[in-house]
Amino acid sequence: MQALEFMQSEVLVTTHRDGDDLLSAGLGLDGLKGMPVAFADAAHPDAQTLRRRAIQMSWKGIADLGPLGGYGTVYGAAPDVPGREYQAFATIPSARAPHRVLVQVPDDFDHAHRCLVVTASSGSRGIYGAIALAGAWGLPRGCAVTYTDKGTGSGYFDFSDDSGAALNGERAKRGTAMLEFEPRETKGEGIAFKHAHSGDNPEADWGRHVLQAVQFGLAMLDRAFPGEAPFTPRNTKIIATGLSNGGGAVLQAAGFDDGGMLAGVVALEPNVHTPQHGRAAFDYMTEAAMWLPCALMDQRYASTPFARDANGAQHAAWTARCARLHAQGWLKSSTVEEKAVEAHTHLRSTGWTDRVMATAASSTALDLWRVIDVAYASAYLRRDANDMPCGFRYAAMVNGRPGVADEATRASWWADAAGIPPGNGIGLFGGVDESADPTWRGIAGLRQLWTGDDADARALHASVRTLAAQLPSKELPLWVVHGADDGLLPTVFTSEPYVAWLRAEGRQPLYWKVPYAQHFDAFLALPGFGNNHLPLLPYGYAALDRLWAHLFEGQPWPADVPTPQGTARGAGLLQASMLGAIGSVLVHL
The missing domain is CATH 3.40.50.1820 (Alpha/Beta hydrolase fold, catalytic domain)
Incomplete structure (x- = not known):
């Protein structure tokens, strides 16, 4: 052999x-x-x-x-x-x-x-x-x-x-x-x-x-x-x-x-x-995490699966995302509908198509962009579990809060888990606040790792170049x-x-x-x-x-x-x- x-x-x-x-x-x-x-x-x-x-x-x-x-x-x-x-x-x-x-x-x-x-x-x-x-x-x-x-x-x-x-x-x-x-x-x-x-x-x-x-x-x-x-x-x-x-x-x-x-x-x-x-995936995925919730408020997506809540209404947090982007000076319009059109136009200008955005409503509603971006940022920056970027961390989830997994949950991880938490009794914590748009803080920090020029941003870009x-x-x-x-x-x-x-x-x-x-x-x-x-x-x-x-x-x-x-x-x-x-x-x- x-x-x-x-x-x-x-x-x-x-x-x-x-x-x-x-x-x-x-x-x-x-x-x-x-x-x-x-x-x-x-x-x-x-x-x-x-x-x-x-x-x-x-x-x-x-x-x-x-x-x-x-x-x-x-x-x-x-x-x-x-x-x-x-x-x-x-x-x-x-x-x-x-x-x-x-x-x-x-x-x-x-x-x-x-x-x-x-x-x-x-x-x-x-x-x-x-x-x-x-x-x-x-x-x-x-x-x-x-x-x-x-x-x-x-x-x-x-x-x-x-x-x-x-x-x-x-x-x-x-x-x-x-x-x-x-x-x-x-x-x-x-x-x-x-x-x-x-x-x-x-x-x-x-x-x-x-x-x-x-x-x-x-x-x-x-x-x-x-x-x-x-x-x-x-x-x-x-x-x-x-x-x-x-x-x-x-x-x-x-x-x-x-x-x-x-x-x-x-x-x-x-x-x-x-x-x-x-x-680079980290570029367009952090962009998606930031902009897609607002762009999907556009009326063209009103009947798109996942683009509205279970009752057919607009997602409240996505409406709040439009307000966040407006507060940053990136959207100029006053109504939610107009802001959504602006966000949609922005993503079209960076390469996203209407059909792709429609399909991406599923990833947006399931919070996949943020989940993926967190794990990749930690990998690119070579961070330990207790030093992850933007204040994120993973922990066993017990009644919605960080806790200690029981033996049965822990034993099932190898067979059941899809690779990147959350799921299977593990939660993603940190990078959130109690505002109407709770995930904005972490998402903005992750996007800054791509668009910024500090030491972490430069280290992340260096890792991406090796791909x-x-x-x-x-x-x-x-x-x-x-x-x-x-x-x-x-x-x-x-x-x-x-x-x-x-x-x-x-x-x-x-x-x-x-x-x-x-x-x-x-x-x-x-x-x-x-x-x-x-x-x-x-x-x-x-x-x-x-x-x-x-x-x-x-x-x-x-x-x-x-x-x-x-x-x-x-x-x-x-x-x-x-x-x-x-x-x-x-x-x-």
């Missing part, structure tokens, strides 16, 4: 057969759609049940498994795939915190078409965070799939009992086992987590995490099939795919891949930064798939400038800007929201199918593939015809 100097732990090997499997942990598609897997002992769940629930929650967080969404009938499937898992902690040079790596090797590994799919978790999710994309596509084909949490994950550290998540997901005290994350400080309060508090700015190294996951995957194939070793990029096709932050990670990896390990890349809705062309995408090789097949209505990572700031830059530099990426698709397939199950949109996952599967045909069936890599023109789902069931030209070939059974 290949020597791996970056390994930080022993490899944990588990088998998954006979009522358990790699893709759905034995739940099948119906079980994935069902109620959360129950813990026999909520305070001390065993590793097998934690894994089963982590896989289920990862599926629910990424795919539209709702009754109207068509998963398993129009596209996608979750067949039984028995096999083995190999997982460990690894670290990149100079990093303090480890990243998780995990390889799933199916019993029906296709030895005639040696394939390793490499992926990185979306958002800040845990190790199974891309299973609905990479696992669902690769495992039924007989590919092994290697995952990394890319230095993020859900292994929260709780200062109240000095515990974190061990390799198998169970809680363990600092000093008794290697943990997914241990804070630098030995004393503290509240909750710390790797993405925000490792001191490593992991985003700058997401591509390196992906390439290490490739090396780990090849080495574990050597272990799984010693008679066929060594597995190398010359005899095993390595396909990189990911979505959102995972999409950005595989594009980073393509730029870092000087050794030519990757055979092809398919990136969905990537968080990719192309300096001098696009905008710049690098050019992949000219020969690498590369496909970017992005929803035209993405309201979290708008194409105008991310994929479009990246693709334009690649083409200007002599590369030939394929690009689908998919009409009616937005960022969160899982949101399509929310009442009213899915009517206006389509899922993005089927288009990612179709791009991966085309890449497979090129790598293993000799089909030429196309110079261009027109984007399939689908239609919005409407209030009924998703139909194959709604997905355009790909709809007739998408069910993977």
Whole structure:
């Protein structure tokens, strides 16, 4: 087996057969759609049940498994795939915190078409965070799939009992086992987590995490099939795919891949930064947190899901945001309606489109902008949990106030959490006041980190500069798939400038800007929201199918593939015809 100097732990090997499997942990598609897997002992769940629930929650967080969404009938499937898992902690040079790596090797590994799919978790999710994309596509084909949490994950550290998540997901005290994350400080309060508090700015190294996951995957194939070793990029096709932050990670990896390990890349809705062309995510997300609440008061959004409260009235705090922007001298009008028009016009001038703002009403109503900005600011400034910017902090939430988590809540974090709090009994505190616009103070402080020129602002900009995408090789097949209505990572700031830059530099990426698709397939199950949109996952599967045909069936890599023109789902069931030209070939059974 290949020597791996970056390994930080022993490899944990588990088998998954006979009522358990790699893709759905034995739940099948119906079980994935069902109620959360129950813990026999909520305070001390065993590793097998934690894994089963982590896989289920990862599926629910990424795919539209709702009754109207068509998963398993129009596209996608979750067949039984028995096999083995190999997982460990690894670290990149100079990093303090480890990243998780995990390889799933199916019993029906296709030895005639040696394939390793490499992926990185979306958002800040845990190790199974891309299973609905990479696992669902690769495992039924007989590919092994290697995952990394890319230095993020859900292994929260709780200062109240000095515990974190061990390799198998169970809680363990600092000093008794290697943990997914241990804070630098030995004393503290509240909750710390790797993405925000490792001191490593992991985003700058997401591509390196992906390439290490490739090396780990090849080495574990050597272990799984010693008679066929060594597995190398010359005899095993390595396909990189990911979505959102995972999409950005595989594009980073393509730029870092000087050794030519990757055979092809398919990136969905990537968080990719192309300096001098696009905008940094921290820039447009802090802008969104500040301006969108007022802009969405515009009457054009009166019937947009999430843009009004449950009674159809304007959000009081959003009306107050218009008044705040007026008090700052940034809006000149007197009425709320006129202020909203001004705010909308401002965002149009900085690149936001009407459809993207409409979709972004969901992220605004759910407070995602502020939540994301807080965590990223802490990561960029390399702050500890008790020294976060703008007075923010994370703590267990008890009756709406900071407190101490009970054992059951703490035990569920690794399986249930989506990566960045709040949620699952953890709250975001600080940066608020008791005014009509309570989040303004923290949001204004976060925006100042981008627009200001003090030491913190300069340090944050220095960190963001390290995120710049690098050019992949000219020969690498590369496909970017992005929803035209993405309201979290708008194409105008991310994929479009990246693709334009690649083409200007002599590369030939394929690009689908998919009409009616937005960022969160899982949101399509929310009442009213899915009517206006389509899922993005089927288009990612179709791009991966085309890449497979090129790598293993000799089909030429196309110079261009027109984007399939689908239609919005409407209030009924998703139909194959709604997905355009790909709809007739998408069910993977």
